[in-house]
Amino acid sequence: MAVAQHHDAVSGTEKQHVANDYARRLANGWQRCQVLVSNSLAALSGSTAERIYCDNLNISVCPLTEASKKFSVNVYNPLARPVSYPVRLPVNGTSYEVTDAKGKPVDCQVLAVSASTREVRRSRGSALRELLFQVEAPPLGFTTYSVSLLQDGPPPASPRPRAPTAIQNQFLRVTFDPDTGLLSSLSNLETKQSIKLTQNFYWYNASDGNNTHSDQPSGAYIFRPNSSTPFIVSSTAKTESIQGAVVQEVRQVFSPWVSQVVRLHADSRELELEWTVGPVPIGDDLGKEVITRIDTSIKTSEYFYTDSNGREVLQRRKDFRPTWNLRQSEPIAGNYYPINSRAFIKDEEDQLTVVTDRSQGGGSLHNGSLEIMLHRRLLYDDVRGVAEPLNEISDIFPEGLVVRGRLLLSLQRPPCAADAHRPLAQQVVLQPLLSFTDGELHPDTQLEFSGLQAALPLPVHLLTLTQWDEASLLLRLEHQFQSGESRVNAEPVTVNLQKMFSTLKLLGVSELSLSANQWRDEMKRFDWTPQSGERPLLKEFQDRSVWEVTLRPMEIRTFLLRVR
Amino acid sequence: MAGRCLQLASLFFFFFLFFSGALTFPLGQETEKSPTCGYESCHATKQDMLNVHLVPHTHDDVGWLKTVDQYFYGDRNDIQHAGVQYILDSVVDQLLKNPDRRFIYVETAFFYRWWRQQSSGMQQTVRQLVDEGRLEFVNGGWCMSDEATTHYSAVIDQMTMGLRFLNDTFGRCGRPRVAWHIDPFGHAREHASMFAQMGYDGFFFGRLDYQDRSLRMQKREQELLWRASESLTPPMADLFTGILPNGYNPPPGFCWDQSCDDPPIRDDPDLEDYNVDDVVKRFVAIANSQSLVYKTNHIIMTMGSDFQYENANLWYKNLDKLIRYVNAQQANGGKVNVLYSTPSCYLQELHRANSTWALKTDDFFPYADAAHDFWTGYFTSRPALKRYERVSNSNLQTCNQLEVLGGPGSRKGPFGRGTARP
Incomplete structure (x- = not known):
């Protein structure tokens, strides 16, 4: 990902063989990540059943869902608020039952794969139909849906x-x-x-x-x-x-x-x-x-x-x-x-x-x-x-x-x-990750998990949560609204770090610069005076306490958290 | 940077006893003697003269005509002659020959590749160069990111990754003071805002609209204060921004890389083609003319370009002479003072000038370098790669989160060893 940010990488201004190299690097990184994701979901769900990822759902290709009579879909939501997300899976049956983590059936729909999808997927898949249902995924966590083929279901209506x-x-x-x-x-x-x-x-x-x-x-x-x-x-x-x-x-x-x-x-x-x-x-x-x-x-x-x-x-x-x-x-x-x-x-x-x-x-x-x-x-x-x-x-x-x-x-x-486009854009950037398990899940499997005690308030976007070293995490929280662009959401908002995570015990917190290479309070920059107006003085806002941090519109705050 | 304890809300003693040993971040490398890197290591300047800051540098694309690793090794020189490993080898060697010499390095993706292959002795030598401010890191992210087609989330991550390597490896002296985007094709306001919040003292770039540049030259506003956020309270997102005089190239006639054809300084009067007087005269003329479009009695010249310094001796031998012969004119009333410098040393002098600077609140898009040459196609070029990059970022963020939430078993578990890192 890091080299892909280069000004001849994602910009599209490299030679074709170099563009291919970037794509290959991204694919290799994702392969190694998949192992980590599978391990993590195994730890959190208690199920070590094999997990399949389908990267070609946008062209209706996923061998598991195309062939399976019964499978489950794990939906991991990387946002710090719940999302509703349309799932669209390639299938060959005509009728399915979909149930949520509580066993409750949810609306689903089967429709024929379009001609343009068949044209773009070419020989990479052969599903006749798509199964659609809406999933509700918890903040920073997952839920699991079960899908079963119905033998005598009616054929889907033709377009x-x-x-x-x-x-x-x-x-x-x-x-x-x-x-x-x-x-x-x-x-x-x-x-x-x-x-x-x-x-x-x-x-x-x-x-x-x-x-x-x-x-x-x-x-x-x-x-x-x-x-x-x-x-x-x-x-x-x-x-x-x-x-x-x-x-x-x-x-x-x-x-x-x-x-x-x-x-x-x-x-x-x-x-x-x-x-x-x-x-x-x-x-x-x-x-x-x-x-x-x-x-x-x-x-x-x-x-x-x-x-x-x-x-x-x-x-x-x-x-x-x-x-x-x-x-x-x-x-x-x-x-x-x-x-x-x-x-x-x-x-x-x-x-x-x-x-x-x-x-x-x-x-x-x-x-x-x-x-x-x-x-x-x-x-x-x-x-x-x-x-x-x-x-x-x-x-x-x-x-x-x-x-x-x-x-x-x-x-x-x-x-x-x-109020609509800020969360919507984040939802497109950090999209749910789907993973699939064939057959029946073990009855002890944990079907739902949220890493948060509660969803964060709408203005707060969890930008970064990553392991920094053995004992510490890097956390970035962001106020995702600009000042003045919302009556309700463009105000300062306070969150309590200690009441944020459901499974992590926080021992200490220090604030860093945005790039995490300096303590925030040791960050001193040259001051400059504009031609018009005064030389601005850096205004320090006080948080309510070490753990209760306030975010102002468009502010990103970076924390090193010590965890047990 | 002195050590400090994290702010503890609870469990102070438990924490102190068991975790204090892990408090190395962001202390980085401890050095025995007090280093004199950063602003303290800058060469002296002369108040009553025009000071010309020569900044030896190389611009190393992390992939373009060749892949990042082909560039590192100097592979496929049939496509483009470029080998970063040789550049770093050669520059270190040349820096050791004269303590006055300076070099800046920018792309940590390359430096990291090179560093891993060095002996501990060489690593110690390089640490000393860094501690003495002779080798200075600027920008310091994994790469020099594009500004038009990147998402802030991935930019912050790649900057963090590069800067962390520098901090872990070199400590305080590895922290870049200046953001350096000499090549991106237009400049985003959000990038400036991020750089300000990353602690950079200033920002330099090379490309802007030709009409904008020409007006800024007339008004001496090529150095300005960019107020990069409408929401954050100034000066939180204020970033001093300097526009470089020749893109990122040397002035015409003064390119002494092996890839250039400009005449070397021929300074033995007993040999043919002695040209010192001519070189000094041309240089002083260029310096004086450049000073007319900048505000202070300090000007910067970028002495380098794409993948230059593979044979750094050519550059440094001529730059040593240039400095010696131009400054020798001071005895005869010459008013130009040339010195080896870095962008941060130059920035420090602009700061000392205690001047006021034009305020800018919009951005530098779109970029045109001539009337019919708008660089607005790359906003869309390779749409599939652009989407794949965005999906990959989403997956990486999920991977990072699940590493935390799933605990150590995420890295080594029933499915093998996994990682969110390259």
């Missing part, structure tokens, strides 16, 4: 052709244009707000460098469309829909290389857009930079907002820089900004926040619009040293990489929007 005019749950209503199959509006039923919203896929034609203004082509580093008007992949989508107790989804196919599932889970306050893009065709000798664009009725007045490394949000304005008079020379590329975990557009009434599952570039080039670049396939090197065009292929995808991801859309009133 219905075309999109319905609307899908909705108790929180959200989404409508579709019957003529195009595209989204047409989004409403939050709790807050009684509604916006027009259409969304589609486009591609910019990447500059090949032959241009009167400049010979700069688009490449791994540089984005340079040769026209500001993107090509539409298709103005209509071929659609089908599935409606059930756990999820309602509308599957949209835009072209052989672009598809999407619009997904509304039963108890969800956000709309999921699962996009699948690739292999990006290059038979026309045109490099392509594929975007999705969401056009809404929100009056954005040329502003939009992006997060910085997943934390504080910065305001962006079209063709504008806060500290100098910009001479804009690239109307699209010069308005793109990094999005690490969220971007939003808003006016007085409405805020639409898009939470991403990875870092992406994006911009807001028209009133009410937000676009996010999803995939790039380029034919020329951009002359910054890497000396390769960004043209990703692999053994599984020799004709070009297929990429799948999710955008989560949250529509809220601006003063309350952070």
